[in-house]
Amino acid sequence: MxxxxxxxxxxxxxxxxxxxxxxxxxxxxxxxxxxxxxxxxxxxxxxxxxxxxxxxxxxxxxxxxxxxxxxxxxxxxxxxxxxxxxxxxxxxxxxSLDALASQVIPFCEKNEHVIPMIDARRMEVYAIVANSDGVIVEKASPVILEGNSFISYLENGLVYFLGDGAEKAKEVLKHQNARFLSKFxxxxxxxxxxxxxxxDSDFEDLAYFEPNYLKEFRVLSSKKNPFLS
Structure with a gap:
């Protein structure tokens, strides 16, 4: 059943x-x-x-x-x-991020991307990048937001940001292709x-299963200025 x-x-x-x-x-x-x-x-x-x-x-x-x-x-x-x-x-x-992205992916068109974000305090978020086919092109990672974050996707088409981390992303990502959705x-x-x-019988072992915390953070390098990191 x-x-x-x-x-x-x-x-x-x-x-x-x-x-x-x-x-x-x-x-x-x-x-x-x-x-x-x-x-x-x-x-x-x-x-x-x-x-x-x-x-x-x-x-x-x-x-x-x-x-x-x-x-x-x-x-x-x-x-x-x-x-x-x-x-x-x-x-x-x-x-968590895959489930969040699944709310939007079915409505995306070609060359569009979905970036679900979970707030990780200050200007840090946990994020993935998914394309319109639902393929995860960037796996879950901690990201410190800056003005040029995700610029390669934004310059290629519309990008949908969602989740509670998208609220802080809206403060720094001003690109015309950025769309911020109220989905959590x-x-x-x-x-x-x-x-x-x-x-598919894809189940977890109760004895060993633990949450995925992703505690370490990285800064996305700017795609425009090679001297920024």
Whole structure:
């Protein structure tokens, strides 16, 4: 039946959803800082009750695995692993930035790119770059934003920035091809990706699975001035 519970806690959004074969059945989420540990189990219980689904009927648990908030990721992954272990069902890892990008990629045209960003404090973000076909052309990495960040993509076509990190990017990226979208991490975005992994039996080992924190940072070199780094 592929009934999958999805958990998203990588940012200040505390979000849970249930999908069946990738189709959303219901979702509960709260957009507040520092409430994940107090609210997540209640959100799950409430959602399953609203959908009249017994927890034992779940076929898998999917979790947003990072990068993102250290505390948020620890809470989400711990809950997901605990449920998967208790119910003897698979655990599915969905990278937080991949899920965020999936909200926009289906609407992109050729030569356009999607750059989802998660706030990492100050002018730092976690980001990936995806093309219109959904191919990740730059893997998840920490980036310190500057005026010429992602300039090679911006000069090639429209670039869609989204996520809570895009708000600070808007302050420094003034290129005419930059588009800033009000879309944020949500458990709703995990469902389709999780279902494909479920079909492929692409599961995680509960004993060894940990979130992806991406703690080290790099500065993107300017593509215009070789003396800037």
């Amino acid at each position: 592929a009934l999958i519970l999805s958990i998203e806690t990588a940012t200040k959004v505390c979000s849970v959803a249930v999908h069946q074969k990738g189709i959303l059945l219901g979702m509960n989420e709260i957009h507040l800082d520092n409430v994940h540990s107090q609210k997540i189990m209640g959100l799950i219980s409430s959602l399953l009750g609203q959908l009249n689904i017994e927890v034992e009927k779940l076929d898998a648990v999917a979790v947003s695995s990072g990068p993102g908030s250290y505390t948020g990721l620890r809470i989400g992954v711990s809950v997901a692993k605990g449920l998967a272990y208790a119910l003897n069902i698979p655990l599915i890892d969905i990278p 991490n949500s458990s709703n975005a995990l469902g389709g990706l999780a279902y494909q992994k479920f079909v």
